[in-house]
Amino acid sequence: MSKVPDGESEKDSENDSGFIVKQEPIAAKPDRRPRFLIALLLLSIGVGIGLLIASIMREPGDSQAIASGQDSHQHSASISVACQPSYESTPHPKMVHDCGSDIASAKAADCVFDMLSHTWVPKPCHDSETDAEFREWIFNPNRTGGAFPYFLSSTLSANTHIDGIDALSAIPGDTWIWSHGEEHVGHCIFVVRRIHRALEGKFRWSDDVANFDHTSHCAHEMLESILEKAPLRRFEGATVTLKVKFDKCTH
Structure with missing residues (x-):
């Protein structure tokens, strides 16, 4: 019966015939939860960016301010102007x-x-x-x-x-x-x-x-x-x- 070399006792074992059977170490299953969480986070970020872009496109005053590189004060002013009522739609006073x-x-x-x-x-x-x-x-x-x-x-x-x-x-x-x-x-x-x-x-x-x-x-x-x-x-x-x-x- 052959002696099992040191360091391999956890990997090799002797079967009933006396031969040493080489056992490959069983690799641990990778934990996929971190990848799933990362994917979910990226998806959420993507959706948020999409909604932000859509809201900007719906507000001409905002998109113009961003495109022209105006500062935050000018951007707020453009929103204020955009929200003012249209005087063209105001009915004329009755006579x-x-x-x-x-x-x-x-x-x-x-x-x-x-x-x-x-x-x-x-x-x-x-x-x-x-x-x-x-x-x-x-x-x-x-x-x-x-x-x-x-x-x-x-x-x-x-x-x-x-x-x-x-x-x-x-x-x-x-x-x-x-x-x-x-x-x-x-x-x-x-x-x-x-x-x-x-x-x-x-x-x-x-x-x-x-x-x-x-x-x-x-x-x-x-x-x-x-x-x-x-x-x-x-x-x-x-x-x-x-x-x-x-x-x-x-x-």
């Missing part, structure tokens, strides 16, 4: 257009007479389309009261008839004007058309159009006409009163 309280002030304010509402209205808030529609209807000679049925008396007599729009628009606001009930219902029907056009943004609201009390009154009058005045063309005995008004609006 009030007022036709006053008499014909002279209405004409001085460049208001126009709206036949549908019997009102002097500021031009920026005048719905000329429904005004023209109502004028065409009110001048129709086949209507119950005839063409342009406006009078200065409840008798609706010919000698008190108002001769045309110019004469009607010149009547002071404290004077009562008389007409047939048919005119009143027709007025309310065209007002509904006007309100719908306003909702579509076809023209700007005026105080008269936005008056809910008037809308409610018109709805009531139309219902009453259907229930009590059938057929609808029987308005000979019905009369209504109105006055010339002076409107205003804001835009």
Whole structure:
């Protein structure tokens, strides 16, 4: 039996046949945790740099300051300027257009007479389309009261008839004007058309159009006409009163 040299007793061993078996030392498994932590750290750094670059690219003021090599004070100033509100997007202050309280002030304010509402209205808030529609209807000679049925008396007599729009628009606001009930219902029907056009943004609201009390009154009058005045063309005995008004609006 051969002697095992010193220093190799932990490496070699003798088997059952008496031969010395050479055993290679078993290498210890490397610890991979440090490498994993390093990789994770590098990944985190990379993501952080990417986010920083993305944020810089989203802020033109910041990227320009960095590219030009400005100091930290200049860089802060560029951020402050970038965060200021844009005055181009600030809405312009609204203007009030007022036709006053008499014909002279209405004409001085460049208001126009709206036949549908019997009102002097500021031009920026005048719905000329429904005004023209109502004028065409009110001048129709086949209507119950005839063409342009406006009078200065409840008798609706010919000698008190108002001769045309110019004469009607010149009547002071404290004077009562008389007409047939048919005119009143027709007025309310065209007002509904006007309100719908306003909702579509076809023209700007005026105080008269936005008056809910008037809308409610018109709805009531139309219902009453259907229930009590059938057929609808029987308005000979019905009369209504109105006055010339002076409107205003804001835009």
